Amino acid sequence: MWRVTALVEGAVTIGVALLVDLAVDSFDLPGWAVALAAVAVVAWAVVVPQWRYAVHRWEVTDTAVHTQSGWWAREQRIAPLSRIQTVDRAEGAVARLFGLATVTVTTASAAGALEIDGLDLARAQDLVAELTLMADAVEGDAT
Template sequence: MIDDLALRPLEPAYLSVLRTRAAINAGVLLALALGAEIAVRSQGGPPGLVAAPALLLAAWSVFLAPQRRWARWAYAFTETELHVARGWWTHAHTIVPVRRVQHIDLTRAPLERKHGLATLVLHTAGTEHSRVVLPGLLREEAERIRDDIRASIEREAR
């Protein structure tokens, strides 16, 4: 049944969000590395001892890692379940039955708002894995899924 389910990728605009977040983190890393590089050089250390590895890590985190992260997320929503698949090394396919949803959040960070995106967060009964996060949806799609889940919950409550 899961193999027949057509999973959809996250919105391509989410890749820009991931890259921007990575660039901000890389900027902080490079600033710290520059400070460490100056300290190492003042003690007679070789040039590039700290800055070179930091620059390589920053380049990887901005240009390669976001594409890999984005490509490893997919989802599908049926009338009764939300499927969220993710992971590169460890694959996880989470199935959330709509009837188990207790609370729904729709969040929009500044970068997501800029790109018209939202993150859907489902809270279910239980303690372990009771929070399922699905980022990178168009705001309208996230709202549609939220509203469909809410309507389904209200129908079952009657």
């Protein structure tokens, strides 16, 4: 999913640049720049998904939701179940092609929501139900 998304986003970016090149007479995009952009998109689509898979992790315990993400710097986040306000599931167009979804856990944190990307759709649905029940069972007002 991450590889296809990177390829689609790169193709759209190159396509927009080519359309601008055709539409604006004073804009002259050299052929080598288009070729270099295409190579960069393919390289990005090969490297980034493997890197994300190696780094991104998540876990749900009896007391919290843990996530790890990042590219150059790794970020580990922990959301106590008592702080969970909402649990959402989203399926983007590319994710649907692969039967995948993203679960978003929203808390009262200024750092924002925790996202768990690339889950199997059935697992994502189960996780939303599981976290909703777990958060509801914990005393507290999630603020």
